[in-house]
Amino acid sequence: MALLEVLDVSKEFPGVRALDGVSFTLRPGEVHALVGENGAGKSTLIKVLTGVHQPDGGELRYRDEPARFATPMDAQRAGISTIYQEVNLIPLMSVAHNLFLGREPRTRLGLLDEARMHREAGEILRRYGVTTDVRRQLGTLALGAQQMVALARAVMIDAKVVIMDEPTSSLEPREVETLFGVIRDLHAQGIGIVYVSHRLDELYRICDTVTILRDGRVVHTGELAALERIRLVSLMLGRDMSAVRREGFTGFAGEHATAADAAPVLEVTGLSSRRRLHDISFAVRPGEVVGLGGLLGAGRSETIKAIGGAYPVDSGRVAVGGRELKRPTTVRAVRAGIATQPEDRKAEGIVAGLSVRENIALAVLPRLSRFGLVSDRRIDEIVRTYMDRLQIKASGPDQRVGDLSGGNQQKVLLARLLATRPRILLLDEPTRGIDVGAKAEVQSLVDELAGEGLGVVLVSSDAEELIEGADRVVVLRDGAVVGELRGDDVTTEALLQTIAAAAEGETPDDH
Amino acid sequence: MTTETVAIRPRLKNWLPAYGVYAAIVLLVLYNVAFTPNFLAWSNLRIQLIQVAPVVIVALGMALVIGTEGIDLSVGSVMALAAALIPLYLGYGVLAAILVSLLAGVLVGLVNGTLVARVGLQPIVATLALFVGGRGLALVISGGRLKDIRNDDLIFLGSGDFLGLPMLVWIAALLVLVVAFVVRRTVFGRRLLAIGGNRPATELAGVPVKRVLITVYVLCSVLASIAGLLAVARIQSSDASAVGLLIELSAITAVVVGGTPLTGGRVRVLGTVAGALLMQLVVATMIKHNLPSSSTEMVQAAIILIAVYAARERKSR
Structure with missing residues (x-):
């Protein structure tokens, strides 16, 4: 018996065939992986399942009957709940209120039955590993806990089907x-x-079955355990398997030729910031990729931001090419040659409403202008150069960045950084949430840039990426350096050991 | 959420915020030409243009502020302040008086901008302070009295003609061109839009965000003080309790009706001018047809709602 079935569904948008004869079956109790590069049609398929889009052709069947969801509300009422990457709850309301929003228990007088609501909320959330006071404001909870509340809420609505769109992207391992x-x-x-x-x-x-989408078509569907990992990747990418095997999973080529005696291009000494960073020191030589390892909350992003002038620092010094950066601000850091790629692309990276051109040119406008007047010719030159070099797929420089895929948004952001001709590149999760193809491209770009003599600091939660990408890894914990991996020690095992050793005997901090 | 390279937007949704205001003006003009006696008479058009000029000038500054996802409630009070200062310094000559009132605009803008950019107050709260305090100060300066102005040079600015058009209209048109140029062609203009689009991102890109923001508020206040001194020049008296009263609402309306989203990241300068013209035309039409002012307000409200509805734009996808 099928719980939810999609038969030969097509969906077309102006100029793009997003779904092309896609069929997909979900059985009760099944955990079905839906994978594909960005632009493969995953989002569109989800939107068809949840009533956001109406299919152009084909059939939707739910619990063995033809179904038609005119709105997301329709789908939700029928028992199809969706949990998005970003939590869609109300941060200023209490946990319990969020959980029961729209379905609050009432007393006989029709008033809110707070006592019952709090009691039940507590019971429900315990099952999800959230043991907080349910009267707390939701926004004060860690992101992971918020996601659990969202999940609990989704399941509570008598869900038969739960769709999870990258649910773990903001979660800690625990x-x-x-x-x-x-x-x-x-x-x-x-x-x-x-x-x-x-x-x-x-x-x-976690998954039993898998459906792989590519270019709006299903290229494979079946049991996941029976599918070799490398075959999954090659199906997703449509690449030759042997090439994937030969080149490894990441786009990194390996070690960079760094003159061991070259003067460091970036020196960080004794960087401290109230409670979050304690006496962090390391150096990066030209052409070297230094990874920052550690668990979530170890202070990696804060370190990156502090170097880039975007995080308050109490003491310590940052020097670029031997020259100290006095009272670092983002303006001074960029001027000194530090380019920062923030972790949260949407909130701190791209300007979604502006065009590709404006986004790329943003940081270098003064250089491309005279007497404060911008020169479109010079901007277009730069923009064209980087769109070519990074192979940014957009309909043109005038396309809104918000309309691009995640991978292309990231490339636009990198183009903006490179346009400043930096000496140091600070990359915080450069490949998070982007498709496998763009990921490999970004990784090989980092390689290439290091090859050209840039100093790179790389933060990544993806151990493989960190190990293959970095020449050295500085391991952080609780805002302090706890170890460093060099040379042959740069392995996943060593990384995990260092993190684990550092964590031993200490209670994991709550945040 | 994974976004896919697919943009689906119905044509009308793109068209309405961008050109709806122009279409509405054309329709309203056609209606008036057909049904309003003497609508096309030069004396009528002239009055309409003179009346709309101060709103246009104030709305230009407002559009810049709104482009940064801000708002400036203090513009009316800045006008009053400028108006109150004019008679005090007119004894030193027209230029001195004008300079002093512009300087007052600069100071108010610095305060607003500093509160927003450096202190981190929300624009609506930061500018509320001088919305209240500015007019109070103006009343203190003027002693709460209405003062007649008898300086011919100043009066020429407000009531004179140049090449057949009122000076007011020339000045407003010139300022429109300047602001449009600033938005489109200057580094400052592009930075302003980027800040409105995503301030943290712009900050990380190394743009001196605070400086740009302060400049935006200064420009807005200076434009308001220009409107204030022109108002004095036109009515030939300085009345700090009446000049620029409620103009912040007309200005915001003009900006919004002109298709500039309140969420920032985009400024439509010509749209703002058109927005001001449209609202002026609506009022004029209803007066000409002897409709009560209450129904005028209802129509204005409807237009604002349509404009806000049309301009609503998701900031990111």
Whole structure:
């Protein structure tokens, strides 16, 4: 019996065939991975399933009957819940209120039954590993806990199908475990789950079946365990398997030729910031990629931001090419040759409403202008150069960046940084949330840039990326340096050991 | 959420905020030509243009501020302040008086800009302070009295003609061109839009965000003080309690009706002018047809709602 079925569905947008005869079956109690590069049609398929889009052709069947969801509300009422990457709740309201929003228990007088609501909320959330006071404002919870509340809420609405769109992208490892526990519960209750993620490890741990989309078509569907990892990647990419095997999973080529005695291009000495960073020191030589390792909350992003002048620093010094950066601000840092790629692309990276051209030129406008007047000719030159070099796929320089795929947005952001001709590139999760193809491109670009003599600081939660990409890894914990991996020690095992050793005997901090 | 390279937007949704205001003006003009006696008479058009000029000037500054996702409530009070200062310094000559009132605009803008950019107050709160305090100060300066102005040079600015058009209209038109040029062609203009689009991102890109923001508020206040001194020049008296009263609402309306989204990141300068013209035309039409002012306000409200509805734009996808 199928719980939710999509038969030969097509969906066309002006100029693009987003879904082309896609069929997809979800059985009760099944955890079904939906994978594909950005632009493969995953989002569109989800939107068809949840009533956001209406299919142009084909059929949707729900619990063995033809179904038609005119709005997301329709789908939700029928029992199809969706959890998005970003939490869609109300941060200023209490946890319990968020959980019961629109379905609050009432007393006989029709008033809000707060006592019952709090009691039930507490019980429900305990099952999701959230043991907080349910009267707290939701916004004060860690992101992972918020996601659990969202999940609990989604399942509470008598869901038969739960669609999860990259649910773990903002979770800590511990929270991921809780989520997986919940997924197993749902599975046991016969709820069907559609699981979208770029993280292969997770897919193999939690999913039973997989459907791979490419260019709007289903290229493979079947049992996941029977599908070799490397075959999954090659199906997704449409690449030759042997090439994937030969080149490894990441686009990094390996070590960079760095003169060991070259003067460092970036020196960080004793960087401290109230409570978050303690006496962080390291140096980066030209042509070297230094990774910052550690768990979430170890202070990696804060370190990056502090160097880039975007995080308050109490003491310590940052020097570029031997010259100290006095009272660092973002303006001074960029001028000194430090380019920062923030972790949160949408909130701090791209300007979604502006064009590709404006986004790329943003940081270098003064150089491309005379007496404060911008020169479109010079801007177009730069923009064309970087669109070519980074192979940014856009309809043209005038396209809104918000309309591009995640990978292309990231490339636009990198183009903006490179246009400043930096000496140091600070990359915070450069490949997060972008498709496999763009990921490999970004990785090889980082390689290339290091080859040209740039100093790179790389933060990545993807151990593979960190190990293959970096020449050295500085490991942080609780805002302090706890170890460094060099040379042959730069391995996943060594990284995990260093992190684990540092964590030993200490309680994991709560944030 | 994974975004895909697919942009689906119905044509009308793009068209309405960009050109709706022009279409509405054309329709209203056609209606008036057909049904309003003497609408095309030069004396009528002239009055309409003179009346709309101060709103246009103030709305230009407002459009810049709104482009940064801000708002400036203090513009009316700045006009009053400029108006109150004019008679005090007219004894030193027209230029001195004008300079002093412009300087007052610069100071108010610096305060507003500093509160928003450096202190980090929300624009609506930051400018509320001088919305209240500015007019109070103006009343203190003027002693709460209405003062007649008898300086011919100043009066020429407000009531004179040049090449057949009122000076007011020339000045407003010139300022429109300047602001349009600033928005389109200057580094400052592009930075302003980027700040409105995504301030943290612009900051990380190394743009001196605070400086740009302060400059925007200064420009807005200076434009308001120009409107204030022109108002004095036109009515030939300085009345700090009446000059620029409620003009912040007309200015915001003009900007919004002109298709500039309140969420920042985009400024439509010509649209703002058109927005001011449209609202002026609506009022004029209803007066000419002897409709009560209450129904005028209802129509204005409807236009604002349509404009806001049309301009609503998701900031990111």
